[in-house]
Amino acid sequence: MLANTRIVPVEFGDCDPSGIVYNPNYFVWFDLSVHALLARGGLSLKGLISEFGIDGIPVVEYKARFVAPARWGDELTFETSVTGLHRSAFDIAHRVFNAGVLAADCSETRVCTAVDTREGRVRARPLPERLVEAFRATPKD
Amino acid sequence: MLANTRIVPVEFGDCDPSGIVYNPNYFVWFDLSVHALLARGGLSLKGLISEFGIDGIPVVEYKARFVAPARWGDELTFETSVTGLHRSAFDIAHRVFNAGVLAADCSETRVCTAVDTREGRVRARPLPERLVEAFRATPKD
Amino acid sequence: MLANTRIVPVEFGDCDPSGIVYNPNYFVWFDLSVHALLARGGLSLKGLISEFGIDGIPVVEYKARFVAPARWGDELTFETSVTGLHRSAFDIAHRVFNAGVLAADCSETRVCTAVDTREGRVRARPLPERLVEAFRATPKD
Amino acid sequence: MLANTRIVPVEFGDCDPSGIVYNPNYFVWFDLSVHALLARGGLSLKGLISEFGIDGIPVVEYKARFVAPARWGDELTFETSVTGLHRSAFDIAHRVFNAGVLAADCSETRVCTAVDTREGRVRARPLPERLVEAFRATPKD
Numbered sequence: 001m002l003a004n005t006r007i008v009p010v011e012f013g014d015c016d017p018s019g020i021v022y023n024p025n026y027f028v029w030f031d032l033s034v035h036a037l038l039a040r041g042g043l044s045l046k047g048l049i050s051e052f053g054i055d056g057i058p059v060v061e062y063k064a065r066f067v068a069p070a071r072w073g074d075e076l077t078f079e080t081s082v083t084g085l086h087r088s089a090f091d092i093a094h095r096v097f098n099a100g101v102l103a104a105d106c107s108e109t110r111v112c113t114a115v116d117t118r119e120g121r122v123r124a125r126p127l128p129e130r131l132v133e134a135f136r137a138t139p140k141d
Numbered sequence: 142m143l144a145n146t147r148i149v150p151v152e153f154g155d156c157d158p159s160g161i162v163y164n165p166n167y168f169v170w171f172d173l174s175v176h177a178l179l180a181r182g183g184l185s186l187k188g189l190i191s192e193f194g195i196d197g198i199p200v201v202e203y204k205a206r207f208v209a210p211a212r213w214g215d216e217l218t219f220e221t222s223v224t225g226l227h228r229s230a231f232d233i234a235h236r237v238f239n240a241g242v243l244a245a246d247c248s249e250t251r252v253c254t255a256v257d258t259r260e261g262r263v264r265a266r267p268l269p270e271r272l273v274e275a276f277r278a279t280p281k282d
Numbered sequence: 283m284l285a286n287t288r289i290v291p292v293e294f295g296d297c298d299p300s301g302i303v304y305n306p307n308y309f310v311w312f313d314l315s316v317h318a319l320l321a322r323g324g325l326s327l328k329g330l331i332s333e334f335g336i337d338g339i340p341v342v343e344y345k346a347r348f349v350a351p352a353r354w355g356d357e358l359t360f361e362t363s364v365t366g367l368h369r370s371a372f373d374i375a376h377r378v379f380n381a382g383v384l385a386a387d388c389s390e391t392r393v394c395t396a397v398d399t400r401e402g403r404v405r406a407r408p409l410p411e412r413l414v415e416a417f418r419a420t421p422k423d
Numbered sequence: 424m425l426a427n428t429r430i431v432p433v434e435f436g437d438c439d440p441s442g443i444v445y446n447p448n449y450f451v452w453f454d455l456s457v458h459a460l461l462a463r464g465g466l467s468l469k470g471l472i473s474e475f476g477i478d479g480i481p482v483v484e485y486k487a488r489f490v491a492p493a494r495w496g497d498e499l500t501f502e503t504s505v506t507g508l509h510r511s512a513f514d515i516a517h518r519v520f521n522a523g524v525l526a527a528d529c530s531e532t533r534v535c536t537a538v539d540t541r542e543g544r545v546r547a548r549p550l551p552e553r554l555v556e557a558f559r560a561t562p563k564d
Contacts, residue, residue: 012468013454016294017301017354018197024172024295027165031436045435046496056159058210064203069263072299073469122210153327153439154313154447158495160440172295186294187355213440214328300479306450313447338441340492346485351545404492 002135003081004040006033010074020069027062030094030106033080037092041134052128057110060089064106070098082135088112088124090135143276144222145181147174151215161210168203171235171247174221178233182275193269198251201230205247211239223276229253229265231276284417285363286322288315292356302351309344312376312388315362319374323416334410339392342371346388352380364417370394370406372417425558426504427463429456433497443492450485453517453529456503460515464557475551480533483512487529493521505558511535511547513558 008029016022034057038044048054070076077097084091089111096104114125149170157163175198179185189195211217218238225232230252237245255266290311298304316339320326330336352358359379366373371393378386396407431452439445457480461467471477493499500520507514512534519527537548 011455012458013298013304013306013451015299017297017299018199019299020197020199022172022295023200024165024168027168028436031163031165032434035435044496056161058159058161058207059164060207062203062205066199066201069199073467152314153317154310154445156440157436158438158440158442163436165436169295173293176294185355214326300481302479302481304454305482306447306454309447309450313445338443340441340443340489341446342489344485344487348481348483351481 001082001085002037002041002137003079004033004037006036006078006080008032008076008078010070010072010076012072015072020071023066026064026066026096026104026106029076029078029096030062030064030080030108033078033094034092034108034110037080037082038134041131041137043131043134048128048131052114052130054112054114054125054128055122056113058113059108060111061109062106063108064104066104068098068101068103070096070103074098076103083107084109085127085132085135088126090127090131142223142226143178143182143278144220145174145178147177147219147221149173149217149219151211151213151217153213156213161212164207167205167207167237167245167247170217170219170237171203171205171221171249174219174235175233175249175251178221178223179275182272182278184272184275189269189272193255193271195253195255195266195269196263197254199254200249201252202250203247204249205245207245209239209242209244211237211244215239217244224248225250226268226273226276229267231268231272283364283367284319284323284419285361286315286319288318288360288362290314290358290360292352292354292358294354297354302353305348308346308348308378308386308388311358311360311378312344312346312362312390315360315376316374316390316392319362319364320416323413323419325413325416330410330413334396334412336394336396336407336410337404338395340395341390342393343391344388345390346386348386350380350383350385352378352385356380358385365389366391367409367414367417370408372409372413424505424508425460425464425560426502427456427460429459429501429503431455431499431501433493433495433499435495438495443494446489449487449489449519449527449529452499452501452519453485453487453503453531456501456517457515457531457533460503460505461557464554464560466554466557471551471554475537475553477535477537477548477551478545479536481536482531483534484532485529486531487527489527491521491524491526493519493526497521499526506530507532508550508555508558511549513550513554 079095083093094106220236224234235247361377365375376388502518506516517529
């Protein structure tokens with residue numbers, strides 16, 4: 001299934017008074033990594049919204065473990081891959097390495113949503129076929 | 142065990158182009174809720190650091206579910222409580238309500254760390270007794 | 283003219299490895315202070331958007347001075363007031379006090395924008411009269 | 424004097440419900456651009472701290488103008504350069520281009536600070552000579 005790797009330098013402003021990454025920033029990086037994964041598959045959330053009438057791919061579940069702290073000046077490698085495809089949802093796994101050592105891992109599930117115009121509320125909707133195809137593909141370099 | 146409730150107004154800048162809370166902000170709010178829980182117990186991370194020589198209480202695990210989106214202008218209620226005490230770690234649960242309806246829940250585990258001066262590296266250390274006592278107490282209004 | 287005062291506790295996650303507020307957070311607080319000022323005048327950006335067809339009040343200019351650092355655990359007082367009203371723009375001044383001492387001040391100009399449907403682009407538009415009235419009022423406690 | 428150029432893609436999470444960059448994020452980008460400028464000159468704040476005993480280079484003044492909004496999916500170019508060197512302070516200018524058109528500009532002044540151990544308080548201190556030399560150099564590609 002589709003996978004992507006990103007390098008994230010840990011910047012001064014990413015860190016807290018303990019000198020380590022302020023934890024919520026990992027979730028910003030997980031989000032950026034999902035967008036980069038879409039780009040790797042030739043997709044963008046913006047394109048999905050305009051082409052398929054969906055209004056977002058919100059996270060419905062995160063399970064994250066933080067094994068070792070990362071510090072200002074470290075360089076993190078995020079390995080992000082699709083791990084499951086469901087009717088309206090998909091699973092993503094992230095593994096974060098710091099100088100070759102696992103620093104964190106995270107699995108997340110996102111759902112594809114669209115406004116139901118009859119009911120005027122947001123509902124899950126089936127994954128666009130283009131997204132399923134892109135996520136099934138094996139990445140090539 | 143110690144518990145606390147906080148109101149969080151969802152501000153314009155907390156939301157993304159979909160008009161809902163940008164997900165990583167929940168983890169900022171979970172962190173603020175842990176600090177508010179400490180304050181409810183008469184503690185602060187700053188005090189723990191200066192009195193007990195610990196250098197932080199980093200998160201080692203998050204399990205979070207997002208059940209319903211929250212929008213700019215909504216008011217969220219965070220119910221935060223201690224749910225487990227271990228030798229060097231503690232568990233916290235958050236339940237987030239939006240207009241009385243569950244919007245998200247999260248359990249997290251944090252570990253108490255200190256620099257081992259002989260080895261020059263960060264290690265888990267037993268929870269300070271003052272923190273254990275405060276976390277065991279029943280909150281009173 | 284309309285004025286408002288807000289208390290902002292400096293949280294752990296607001297600070298950088300130097301232990302002082304990570305500077306961009308002041309601009310989040312200035313933004314929150316503008317929204318609080320609107321609320322003080324009985325307005326909200328959300329209401330302005332839905333009632334008057336504007337699409338935002340983006341900042342066009344900031345002039346900010348940072349006189350003294352603020353640290354984790356400090357409590358800042360933001361005094362925010364309207365200082366100028368123009369055809370499509372308004373000026374706001376912020377003074378930030380830390381334990382009674384000036385820590386920062388900032389003047390900002392925002393413009394009221396709306397999409398010109400004929401041209402399909404965003405343009406400045408005259409301030410809604412309701413906003414002008416609210417901004418001219420003297421605040422009462 | 425030293426100059427550097429950086430490309431910043433505008434991500435989903437950088438934008439607010441209006442669909443444009445949430446303004447405080449520009450100040451994060453200005454900060455990242457200053458760190459990148461240091462790196463271009465062979466320096467880092469971390470190195471300055473450990474070698475010269477300074478404890479930071481906090482901003483004392485920002486003057487920023489926002490000329491045109493940037494949207495999710497845009498790619499911004501930050502041109503950052505040293506524009507002034509003083510005894511304990513330096514001036515930086517940023518020009519931000521969006522598809523070749525000026526979107527924002529900003530001038531900032533930062534001061535080099537260190538803890539005065541006799542007085543136990545933070546004070547301005549002369550710029551390290553290494554920093555002055557690096558900032559005076561003409562960048563080469």
